[in-house]
Amino acid sequence: MIANYLPLLVDGLADAALIFFVAVGLTLVFSVLRILNVAHGSFYALGAYLSVVIGTFLAGRGWPVLSLGALVISPLLIALMLGPLIERTLLRWTYGRPEALQILVTFGLFLILEDLQKLVFGVQPYSQDISMQLLGTSHIGGIVYLNYQLLLIVLAVMVGIFLRLLLKKSRIGKLIVAVVADEELARTVGIDAPRVFLLAFSIGVFLAALGGALASPTIGVAPGLGAEIIVLAFAVVAIGGLGQIEGAAVAAILVGFTRAAAIYFAPEFQPVAPYLVMVAVLIFRPYGLFGSIGLRRI
Amino acid sequence: MTSLKAIATALLLILSAAIGSASAQTNKPAEIGFGIFTFTSGPAAAYGMPGRNAAELVINQINASGGIGGVPIKPIYVDEGLGTDGVIAEFRRLASDNANQVMIAALSSANCLALAPVAEQLQMPTFMWNCDTHQLFLKDSYKYVYRTNSSTVPEFVADVLYLLSVDPTFKTIAIINPDYAFGRDAGLIVKETLKALKPDVEIVAELYPKLGSPSYNTEISRLVSAQPNVIFSNFWGADLENFVRQAAPRELFARSKVILALGESALQHVGTLLPDGVIIGVIGDGYWLAPDAQRKPQTRAFVESYRQRFNEYPVFPSFKMANTLYAVKAVYEKALAINKDRWPTRDDLVAAAKNLKTDTLTGTLSLREDNDGLVDQIVGVTKKDPAYPFPVMGEMVRYPATMVTPPAGTDPIAWIESLKPSILATVPKPGSYK
Numbered sequence: 001m002i003a004n005y006l007p008l009l010v011d012g013l014a015d016a017a018l019i020f021f022v023a024v025g026l027t028l029v030f031s032v033l034r035i036l037n038v039a040h041g042s043f044y045a046l047g048a049y050l051s052v053v054i055g056t057f058l059a060g061r062g063w064p065v066l067s068l069g070a071l072v073i074s075p076l077l078i079a080l081m082l083g084p085l086i087e088r089t090l091l092r093w094t095y096g097r098p099e100a101l102q103i104l105v106t107f108g109l110f111l112i113l114e115d116l117q118k119l120v121f122g123v124q125p126y127s128q129d130i131s132m133q134l135l136g137t138s139h140i141g142g143i144v145y146l147n148y149q150l151l152l153i154v155l156a157v158m159v160g161i162f163l164r165l166l167l168k169k170s171r172i173g174k175l176i177v178a179v180v181a182d183e184e185l186a187r188t189v190g191i192d193a194p195r196v197f198l199l200a201f202s203i204g205v206f207l208a209a210l211g212g213a214l215a216s217p218t219i220g221v222a223p224g225l226g227a228e229i230i231v232l233a234f235a236v237v238a239i240g241g242l243g244q245i246e247g248a249a250v251a252a253i254l255v256g257f258t259r260a261a262a263i264y265f266a267p268e269f270q271p272v273a274p275y276l277v278m279v280a281v282l283i284f285r286p287y288g289l290f291g292s293i294g295l296r297r298i
Numbered sequence: 299m300t301s302l303k304a305i306a307t308a309l310l311l312i313l314s315a316a317i318g319s320a321s322a323q324t325n326k327p328a329e330i331g332f333g334i335f336t337f338t339s340g341p342a343a344a345y346g347m348p349g350r351n352a353a354e355l356v357i358n359q360i361n362a363s364g365g366i367g368g369v370p371i372k373p374i375y376v377d378e379g380l381g382t383d384g385v386i387a388e389f390r391r392l393a394s395d396n397a398n399q400v401m402i403a404a405l406s407s408a409n410c411l412a413l414a415p416v417a418e419q420l421q422m423p424t425f426m427w428n429c430d431t432h433q434l435f436l437k438d439s440y441k442y443v444y445r446t447n448s449s450t451v452p453e454f455v456a457d458v459l460y461l462l463s464v465d466p467t468f469k470t471i472a473i474i475n476p477d478y479a480f481g482r483d484a485g486l487i488v489k490e491t492l493k494a495l496k497p498d499v500e501i502v503a504e505l506y507p508k509l510g511s512p513s514y515n516t517e518i519s520r521l522v523s524a525q526p527n528v529i530f531s532n533f534w535g536a537d538l539e540n541f542v543r544q545a546a547p548r549e550l551f552a553r554s555k556v557i558l559a560l561g562e563s564a565l566q567h568v569g570t571l572l573p574d575g576v577i578i579g580v581i582g583d584g585y586w587l588a589p590d591a592q593r594k595p596q597t598r599a600f601v602e603s604y605r606q607r608f609n610e611y612p613v614f615p616s617f618k619m620a621n622t623l624y625a626v627k628a629v630y631e632k633a634l635a636i637n638k639d640r641w642p643t644r645d646d647l648v649a650a651a652k653n654l655k656t657d658t659l660t661g662t663l664s665l666r667e668d669n670d671g672l673v674d675q676i677v678g679v680t681k682k683d684p685a686y687p688f689p690v691m692g693e694m695v696r697y698p699a700t701m702v703t704p705p706a707g708t709d710p711i712a713w714i715e716s717l718k719p720s721i722l723a724t725v726p727k728p729g730s731y732k
Contacts, residue, residue, distance in 0.1 A: 007523055011516040123339030123379065124347070125536040129543055137547055143522045144548040149515065219512035220540040222341045223379075228512070263516045264523075267505045271477075 006141030008260050014149040016256025017156035021211030022229050023236035023248040024163065029204035031180050031243030033197055035091060036099070038106040040208050041230025042113035043078060047209025048216040048225060049121045050074040052128040055216075059130045067130045071216075075209030083202030091201065092194065110226070118223055125222035132217040152214055159207070160249050167245075176200055180243075235278045241291025250289060326641050329365075329372040331398035332357070332626075333389065335413075336405045336428075336619070339379035341510045341536035345563055345615050346405050349428065350375060351608050352616035353402070355600065356623045366630045367641070374398065378405055382412050389413055393422040399644060400425065400626055402619070407431035407480040414443045423647045427622035428615065430581060431479045432487075432710045435670050442644070444651050444665055446622040448673040450483045451710045452702035453581040454532070455717075456675035457559050458491040459702070459725050460577060460695055461528060464679070465555055466722075468527035470502045472554070474517060474541075475532050477506035484532040484559065487714065494717040502526045510537065518545050522553060532559040539568050546571035561680075562691060563613040569680065569688035576680040578691055583661040583674040584617025587690055589732055590661050591617075597659040621658035625665075628656040664699070668706040672699040676731065694731040701725065 026040045051074035055067035090109060094102045135147040167173035178186040179196045187193050212225070219225075236255050240247025255274045262270040269276070281289060334353050337346030353373060361370040376388045385404065392398045393416075401417065401424040404410050410429030417424035418440050425446045426434065432449040461468075473488060475481030485504060492499045503524040505517050518541075521529055529550070533541050538560060545551065551573050558564070561578035562585055583590070591597045600620065604612040612620075633642035633650035642650065654665045664672040674696050681692030704713035 007519045011519045015516060118339070123377075124343050125341050125539075127536075127539065127543060133547065137549075141523075143519050145519075146515075146547060215513070218515060218544060220341060220536045220543075221512070222343075222510070222536055223339060224341075224510065225512060260516045260519075263505065263520050267503075267520075271508055 007143045008257075008264055010140055010143075010145055010149070010153075011263075012257035012260040013153045013253070014145075014256070015259055016252040016254075017152040018211055018215050019229075019232055019236055019255055020156045020249055020252035021159065021214065022208050022233040023240070023252055024160070024245055025204040025207030025211070026230075026233050027237050027240065027243055027245060027248045028163070028207070029201055030237070032176060032200035033087075033091065033095070035094065035102045035106065036234075036242075037204070038103060038230065039086075039109040039113055040106075040204070040233065041226035041228070042110050042117065043082065043205045043208035043226075044212035044215075044229045045117055045221075045226035046078050046082075046113070047075045047212030048219070048221045049117060049126065049212075050078060050209075051213035051216045052126045052221050053121070055128045055130060056126075059128070064130045064134060067128070068134065071131060071213045072210070074213045075206050078209040079202050079206035083205040084198055086205075087198045087201040092197070095197070110230075114223070114226060117226075123223055125220045127220050129217045146218070148217060155214065156252075159210075160245070163245055172199065232274060235274045237288075239278050239281045239288055241285075241288030244288065244290035247288055247290030326367065326369050327397065329370050329397070330400070331372045331374055331392070331395065332623075333374050333376060333392040333398055333401040333403065334619075335376045335378055335385060335389070335401070335403035335409070337379055337535070338375065338377045341512075341540075342379065342405070343535070344539055344567070345535035345560075346378065348563070348613050348616040349405065349619040351604065352612060352619040353623060355603055355607060356620045359600075359603075360623070360627060366627050367634050367639075369641075372397075376403075378409055382406075382409055385409050386412055386416055389416055389422075390420065393417075393420040399423065400647065402427050402622055402626070404429060405615075407433075407483075408478055410434055411479065414438070414440055417442050421644055423644050423651070425622055425626055425651075428618050431483050433479065433483065435668055436710065440669060442648050444648075444669045445671045446625045446663060446665070447582050447618050447671050448675065448699065448703065449670065449710070450480065450487055451704055451714065452673075452675050452697070452699060453579065454484050454487040454559060455491050455702045455714065456677050456695075456697045457530070457557050457577065457579050458488055458495065459697065459722070460677040460728065461555070461557060462495060462722055463695070463725065463728050464577070464693075465528070466496075468499065468555065470500045470524075470526045471528040471530060472503035472505075472521050472524050472526035473501065473530050474503075474505045474507070474514075474521060475530075476509040476534075476537055478509050480534075481506055481509070481532060484530075486711070488530050490711055490714045491717065494715055495719050495722065512540065514541050514544050518548050518550055521545075522548065522550060526554050528555045528557065530557045530559070534560040534563060538564045542568040542571055551576055560614075563615055565680070565690070566610050566613070566688050572680045572689060574680055574682060574689070574692075578678055578680055580614045580676040580691075582614055582618060583658075583676050583696065584614035584621065585660070585676050585678075585691060585694075586611050586613075586617070588660060588676055588694065588696070590696075591659065594659065600659055617658075617660050621660065621663060624658060625654065625656050625663050629654060666706050670706065672703055674699050675702055678731075679728070693728040695726050695728055696731040697726065 054070035058066040132148040137144045236251040240251030258273045262273040336349045337343045357371045405428045407429045424443050430450045432451045557577040559579040562580045586601045629651045633646045678691035678694035680689040683690045704710045
């Protein structure tokens with residue numbers, strides 16, 4: 001009996017893993033900068049594009065194994081190039097401003113990045129699945145799965161644990177938590193809050209780009225990718241509670257399972273499944289599963 | 299003296315305007331604008347660009363040989379990636395310019411359904427080069443809209459006939475199509491055809507993922523777990539390529555007999571992932587290695603030019619576009635002959651298109667009384683060929699258009715329901731098209 005539902009479990013978790021990378025970055029940025037970043041999905045798309053381009057280049061030079069490295073190098077490059085640039089030149093002017101203005105600014109940024117992406121990578125779809133092929137397949141519940149899909153689940157768990165440890169145990173994490181808890185007080189005790197903002201935003205960019213890069217071997221990369229994922233990430237963040245890392249993880253699993261279950265049992269509901277979950281959660285818990293008014297957000 | 303000069307100038311202007319006007323009515327224009335609609339961006343571009351590439355080649359070739367009636371074609375390409383609203387806006391903009399005499403639109407069935415009433419309203423001759431949905435002429439009849447290819451009914455009925463020829467004993471089928479008119483229509487046609495010809499078949503899964511979906515991994519798990527004997531899909535463009543890339547390593551093609559109704563368009567990109575024996579459709583007769591195509595020197599020259607220019611062989615969307623352009627040229631030539639070389643108006647063009655029968659690069663195209671096109675259907679299976687680095691189509695069948703197309707004026711689904719299993723004894727067998 002359990003074996004019958006094993007594929008559903010694996011599909012749900014694999015889907016949840018990819019959503020988690022993006023949603024956790026979005027929620028981290030919100031918790032520190034208090035900005036709901038509409039452009040977050042663009043970093044996911046850029047991560048996917050750059051990873052495909054670098055991976056294809058490496059594979060073309062006879063180094064297919066190195067294309068696995070491209071999955072980490074690409075988001076790192078994007079975070080280093082775009083994170084500080086965008087935070088310092090654009091976002092810092094919106095801190096403390098009305099939320100509507102912040103959303104408009106990040107929406108403008110989203111449009112710019114979408115066009116930039118078309119300018120740099122063109123409008124044709126890309127694909128590069130060497131990383132996926134390298135890792136082979138496994139049989140689970142009578143169904144062949146890509147080991148790469150299973151790796152994604154493991155990586156998502158590792159990233160979740162790493163983030164929690166980073167915030168709880170490391171000096172940087174403690175500084176972030178201090179700024180989140182009370183920015184004014186943090187500044188008075190000498191914490192360089194602008195630097196913490198920059199760091200947190202860059203980590204958020206990295207996580208989004210990592211999600212895109214890790215997704216790229218299993219998907220087709222084409223314009224519109226960023227818009228699609230950001231809508232889903234917003235739903236996940238709303239379900240989990242804005243600014244809640246554990247909330248993002250639980251919500252991603254919930255959405256992943258719901259989407260997989262819809263495909264198995266009621267395919268007609270698959271496109272709306274995440275949003276039905278969101279509506280159901282928000283009716284009973286308007287601040288999300290882990291959210292609450294006035295409490296520390298991280 | 300001044301007033302005399304003014305009067306003379308005015309007369310001269312009026313005279314020249316009158317001459318100019320008369321000239322515009324009777325003489326050939328300097329060029330004729332063709333609005334050409336296809337996807338050149340996004341996931342659909344994998345299917346749309348071969349159409350655009352073919353348009354570029356054919357128009358260059360027509361212009362190099364003197365144009366149409368001595369007038370060169372000026373193509374204006376419109377990206378359907380704009381979305382339906384944007385496509386309609388562009389269509390209206392182009393139609394408002396009298397220099398644009400013909401629209402070759404569109405690729406997407408959804409865009410075709412939206413554009414047809416607009417074309418009618420603007421009285422713009424529109425030749426639908428790729429839209430397959432049988433709904434196009436189902437409820438409305440049009441004067442200015444023609445379809446220069448076949449519709450979903452002959453295309454998918456042919457696939458089912460082929461399937462029943464190669465595997466008459468299968469019991470279960472799963473369907474996975476994109477979630478819009480084309481995918482839903484195909485699902486309905488396949489189910490109705492099976493109900494008429496093999497009613498004991500059970501549909502074990504029916505999935506309609508979003509058009510342009512980047513990942514099908516969960517759908518693939520669902521298909522594998524349903525264990526169907528046969529899987530039917532009319533994915534196209536990047537959707538088709540993504541599906542094949544994701545499904546092949548997960549042994550989907552090894553576990554079920556798969557029909558990829560538009561599979562020929564992806565053979566050169568992902569064909570190496572497919573085993574032999576996958577049923578491949580062409581939706582029409584535009585296969586570059588088909589015997590009819592190979593017999594025509596003009597087609598062989600087109601294939602070679604295409605390969606040299608774009609570094610790959612033309613796929614069936616390329617032929618749909620090329621055949622449409624040659625059909626429009628034939629319409630112009632017919633209109634010019636009827637008009638005794640007076641340059642045709644838009645109304646002259648649509649009148650000339652009625653009941654046109656013309657040779658194409660890959661066979662013949664007949665435009666019926668109801669403006670719908672009649673085109674033969676080629677279906678085959680993947681087969682490795684040492685001459686090419688990708689599989690080609692083997693065991694081909696060429697179903698005559700009249701055999702698989704509902705007659706004009708009949709309800710397509712009612713026509714499918716009227717099919718009898720005895721038709722299977724009369725259809726050409728796999729491998730008969732040589």
